[in-house]
Amino acid sequence: MLNIVLFGPPGAGKGTQSERLVEKYKLIHLSTGDIFRFNIKQETELGKLAKSYMDKGELVPDQVTIDMLNAEVKKYDNPNGFIFDGFPRTPAQAMALDKLMQSRNSAITMMLSLHVNEEELIKRLLLRGKDSGRTDDTDESVIRNRIRVYEEQTAVASEFYQAQGKFYQIDGIGDIDDIFNRLCHVIDSHSMIM
Ligand code: AMP
Secondary structure (H helix, E strand, C coil): CCEEEECCCCCCCEEEHHHHHHHHCCCCEEEHHHHHHHHHHCCCCCHHHHHHHCCCCCCCCHHHHHHHHHHHHHCCCCCCCEEEEEECHHHHHHHHHHHHHHHCCCCCEEEEECCHHHHHHHHHHHHHHHHHHHHHHHHHHHHHHHHHHHHHHHHHHHHHHCCCEEEEEECCCCHHHHHHHHHHHHHHHCCCCC
């Protein structure tokens, strides 16, 4: 199995690159942000709770997010692998994900972290906000808060994978195809499946 954590700040290109990776490696794409947004649309209790945090650019509490992610993963019996997009966002989530994978006799293969500077992130998110319909992409103060939350609470989660020798940083600036090729190069040279 190839289980990838696609990491990086908001606007780094995780969603865009996930779409391509899913197609090439036949993986299941799990984006916690997408699942929360689906719940908001369906007006579920989970959606209402998540919205109160998302509107401010804050993280949804760990246990809520972990329970939701566990339930999603359990829907798939024997996939080629998963691509986790936007999860884990804290060390507690990273530990929970390892435990979940272990319980399935599997493991995270690698964390691929897209590196993009802050000015470029803000530019991309404001541009995305024009047609994504995402309210958290239109307000610059919310965008800045999401980046601050990433730096203060999320970036540290990468240490968990660094300690396991599973962390790879990729330059997330440039042409979408070039970034995709950089990701594929790392995957193909560091995982057992080709
Ligand atoms: P994203 O679509 O990944 O940019 O996520 C949008 C928002 O959903 C974030 O700003 C958080 O409020 C919430 N969210 C998504 N994933 C997580 C997570 N793993 N932990 C906590 N909150 C999350």
